[in-house]
Amino acid sequence: MSNHDTTPASYSLRLAHLYPDLMNLYGDRGNIITLRQRCAARGITLTVVEIGIGDPFDTRCFDLIFMGGGQDREQQRIAQDLQAKGPAIRAAVADGTPALAVCGGYQLFCRSYQLGRGEELPGIGIFPARTLHGGEGTPRCIGNVEAEWDGGTLVGFENHGGRTYLDAGATPLARVRSGYGNNGDDGTEGAVTANAFGTYLHGSLLPKNPRFADHLLLLALRRKYGDAVTLTPLDDSLEQRAHASAAAAARRENARRRRGA
């Protein structure tokens, strides 16, 4: 390998974006834009391939997998197709491929999602957890979230009717400080299996959490190019301000809820 091959500029990643037309709530596509921008700033080539219903999905051709959120109706439309892609996605995750699934995508990356009317959508079982929707009268979990992650915090915006319950021994992504997270009861937010991350945080997530965006990129690059890969630091002052502002909003909303207002 020549020196040139080991410079960051020669790195390239391929990202599979699952169902971008159907699963894209509250700016989830912004996650892809952030990954693109953070790669471009470092001379890393990021190729994004959109994978829709009926499309073949050879996960071996990809370094990252992303799926955004969607309402129950969209989830019903894709559930069967996702089942067909499930074995390949499970194999990719078992092989260390980083994946990020948000809200409706997260729910379908778990074992199952029981809709309010009792119908159960099968998930692909990446995360050992299930989601229950209590039906029409059940209040939705809506608002800003701040959750402890890796010595800092993740922030984002949640809006979900389903409550996700992790199996005993499952690993949450983060611990809720303000907001609901998985279910509003046990303080957990999201889930982690190998390098796959599930979360309720839209917002979108990655623009306001640059450290988490880089975590995903670094996992993907190290898997492909080896553990010596490092990322050039970027000026994240704007992103940090967005992070702080979302965290402050989450705290304000939390205080208001506590007062019962």
Ligand code: GLN
């Ligand atoms: N339909 C799911 C729910 O309401 C997920 C919604 C979302 O992705 N925001 O629980």
